[in-house]
Amino acid sequence: MTLFTPVSSPNRPIRFLVVGAGQMGRAWLQVLNESPDVEVAGIVDLDLELARGAAESAGGETSVDTSVSRLAKRTGAVAAVNVTIPEAHHLVNSEALESGLHVLCEKPLAPTVSMALRTAAVARSSSRLLMVSQSRRYLHALSAFRGQLAEMGEVGFLVAEMYRGPHFGGFRERMPHVLLVDMAIHTFDAARFLLDGDAVSVYCEEFNPKWSWYAGASAATAVFEMSGGRRFTYSGSWCSAGFETSWNGRWRASGARGTALWDGEGAPQLDLDDGGVLVPDLARTGPEGIAGALAEFVTALRSGISPSGEASRNIGSLAMVEAAVRSAQQGKRVRIADVLSSALTRAMADEPDGEQHDLLASVLLN
Template identity: 55%
Template sequence: MSGLAPGYQQEPLPVVLVGAGNMGRNWIRTVGSSPDARVVGIVDLDLELAGRVAREEALDVVLGSSVSEVAARSGAVAVVNVTVPAAHRPVNEEALFTGLPVLCEKPIAPTLVDALQQAALAEVAGGLLMVSQSRRFFTELTRLRAVADRLGRVGAITTEFYKAPHFGGFRDRMEQPLLVDMAIHQFDMARYLLRADPVTVSCSSWNPAWSWYDGDASATATFAFDDGARYTFTGSWCAPGRETSWNGSWRVSAEHGTAVWDGDGAPEADGIDTLPDVPAGPEEIAGSLAEFVRCLRSGETPQSEIHRNIPSLAMVEAAVLSADTGERVDIPRLLEQRYAEAVRTERRTDVRERLEQWGSVAHVRGAEALR
């Protein structure tokens, strides 16, 4: 059951966009050029900003500061949440309990505890909560996975990520800008390639003397996965010269050969004669949007539905913990600890009871295993 009115099986979905900041503008343009959806309302705490963005993007839409109210006035049937991570839960909660499915920017929450509570909340509300983990949607990444599948068992995957952006704003003030704001993409891509679960991580982070960030702009993390493979991410956000792509530079070392990918073009591989064909689809956030709408229509579960996305956030939180303590972190154990904390601190009775019904965080891992 898709839960969508029959008219929306083909018609573009009317959506409310929440958060008219930098990324919100990208989303407005992406929705505008998509056959799948159209923006009918914009919500921001800063109403003046919402109005300015609507004017500048030439949109005649309903404006407001409450998602349920703007949805009711505009006839929206879904929500795209592009607010800052700390605001994701209140916006998602209001939308889901108004009966609106949500596509929410990454990271779904600032903490694993918050993410686990939102997974239970989505269950109680009975609606789809999908995370836009947009770097899964690259045709050449799909091809790299198809190559890796042909190369047999994977021993190791590495990503080098070296860039030197001057963002200004919140990233410059974060304690772990690279690990929290960026590396979640590569960690999630590694899960996508390996089709396995992360079990441990050892991570070191530091801030080069010339860094223009307050927090650690450089990090190296090595994860062990439950199929025996290792994944190593090493990178920096204050690394001028010979920069990698935004996807990073990848190597997959496997039983029957090796593949490399610069994150932009086609992968190259030893061990296979021809590169596999893969379907080309919309990329980045356009890919997220297409999957969200396709799954709403078909009733399928998206690959980054909140339960399935939680292990990627767990990789980030575990890497940060390892960097802080200097210890190797056991990820399933961390998830159990965070689950206990989620039960203890959830303020809504219905959501807390749902969390208790899970019995253990294996509930989430069960959903994730379906990926």
Template identity: 40%
Template structure:
């Protein structure tokens, strides 16, 4: 099978891991690089020795010249709609960086084009492929905990980014929480969110202009309650970037905080008559697998070969994005809101 041609759109810092991953994949040929700053695309072509790649600052022109099978969109969120729609209408599949879009309205327009063209549009939620996350997902699906009723995630980091994040509204919810919301849905087998009550705030001593911390309670399918607490302005005790998780079911619970232990652990109740039952600890077995961009790319290419929708396809990922904008809407209304995805 001939290698699939890909055009990478967006040649900023995030393009580095993508280009490295694409070059390492034998099923792919990096045939084009696009950036609104043409010199940025030229620099990446030189850096990664892509002398045969078409370089330009106009996405449509490069797509017409290269005629790739797919596009990797590494642009800023505000550009996702235009890039994705242009690629889909050009007959390309699309693998795009999160978030799907910068608004629900834009996201729905993108999904409509994906449906009309019949092309695959997958959102790269790369934390899904972490072995610990896959182990938790499997344990829950296999019934280790029985029926799950509660899932909690705490995320506390003192992140001194500076730049645009220090000035943007809702930096935590818009730029980071999408990862944790998507992880929750992944762990529980792609449940859909139903409602949310969220309060966002800016802690004392914050170096951010707007609300960089939030507490939210979600109702999701299967009568599950998801509680999220997060802050990018939390010094001292901190979590890993993947948060601290506590998942509770009828038979016991699972804990995972990657910063403390890479292996998630289940603790299952031992039947008895005691006031507080004894329990036994069971580390979850981890299977080797590709994480990060490689995990997304592998599943995307497999889906193209099989002509089927991959995990984290745009139609499903809309539910993760809806959790973000639902939380913001709840904060602004100071009320519980229904989530529509």
């Protein structure tokens, strides 16, 4: 099924709006300006001075506005990068999609699975591409690690640890489930990518050590049953200074023929039972991180082929987060199917247009 209409002039640079002129918005501006495949048509932010400052820092005369639809019409933009706060993602994405723009959205797609379903349904009704930027998927080392898992035969265990002690200040230090909601989706999505499968259930415990500077739970451990009976175990903390892991985590995978390790930064290592330790050559070209997400988005717009981060395909990662939070709150194992089912029921209740209900259900069918 074709989910979106490709761009009509595939050989010309694609004109983008950047929605959100904060720190991450400026990072996206730099990536967009460095790409020969796109050009920045304008910057949208409720704070026009902030938008003008971002435009100046990007080194060009760029149109600014407080309205996505108004600036899209004025500039002839074709696509937008949504770098607003998660609570604004649904409204911004919906406005952009209904204005005829394809949208590349920073994670998470929405604060809840039910809202993510509604946003993905808007994309389908508008015949525009909505893609989530899960930037870790574009790390060369992670792709090499995934290749090693394919060499191990049947994989039984995947473990990820992430221990750091960042002092962010601001809203993160006030969030009730800061680690699970703000950070863990990167690791959960990477696990789906590595195992090429989805979560079935999860048991999770979260807590906040006495010395933590966060108001909410800054540490968590979760055990996921993945498709095929495999297990993915996550353990993390944002209040653990000293011997910090990579932001990408520290990984171990065990399979029928051996074990693979990745420290989150360098080349992964594979130790097979019938040979020595194998280390891949990571001397690859091509963009990584958010630049990799942009490259896949542009390729999808030109080819019409749905990318790995297409909104409906990303909902499985968001569902892992929501299920982990629910498990920690309820103190019991939670099935992902139950999370998706309740999210669909809530989305239909919140969606006044009954004609959208079939679209909402179709999102879960990918």
